Amino acid sequence: MTATDGNQPEGRISSHVAHNARVWNYWLGGKDHYEVDEKVGDMVTSMYPSIGEVARADRAFLGRAVSYLAGEAGIRQFLDIGTGLPTVDNTHEVAQRIAPDARVVYVDNDPIVLTHARALLTSSAEGRTNYVDADARDPRAIIDAASETLDFDRPVAVMLLGILNFVLDTSEATSIVRTLIDAIPSGSHVVLTHPTLELGGEGNTEAMAFWNENAKPPITARTGAEVSAFLDGLEFVEPGLVSCARWRDEEGERVAQYGVVARKP
Helix, strand or coil, rough: CCCCCCCCCHHHHHCCCHHHHHHHHHHHCCCCCCCCHHHHHHHHHCCCCCHHHHHHHHHHHHHHHHHHHHHHCCCCCEECCCCCCCCCCCCCHHHHHHHCCCEEEEEEEEEHHHHHHHHHHCCCCCCCEEECCCCCCHHHHHHHHHCCCCCCCCCEEEEEEHHHHHCCCHHHHHHHHHHHHHCCCCEEEEEEEEEECCCCCCCHHHHHHHHHHHHEEECCCCCCEEEECCCCCCCCCCCCCHHHHHCCCCCCCCCEEEEEECCCC
């Protein structure tokens, strides 16, 4: 279940259909994508011009959230589900700058992410990183595989950035989150971002429809109330559920992407 050699799973990679990890990489200015990803990314941008700002704000939120967790909250274990392609300031890089002994497990089921897993497996001498090739819809398998690296008797930060929006059924998405929360002890945290048609995102409806017809996996937006409900019973870290661009950055320009960090009491 773990992949540490970066071997390319040729049969699983499609260069003919746009895929989220690659299009997101394109929006972030990366080079790990195909022409089809650029075309779909450009069309979405023409329909919803702020999508690039959303991608950058989501990435910046990750850095602030991990810095808070590794620093003020004292977290030393991170489970990053829906990793995406490696870029600047990945979770382990941010965490281990603050806490060199931090352990990080990345999880994704995109074959092109798997081919770049080696870039995610660098680590400080004191810490450790690993990569699990698994689907977010199977949280029990993720926990079992991650337990080879992480100690689930100690606090863990579960990272769910821009991943639950690919689980179209809200009850299924809720079940995934609850399974993960049930597996982590008191003092653990859940970090979540999710696109919305609120926060000025009403114009994204047409772009999402285009995406669902021309790319994979299909996506859905949710309201703040629906996102908040995923984390029932957890304590929201200040400033609570807000635009991810404004989580602990009052000068951030609001984007239509919720961000939240919540603690399990």
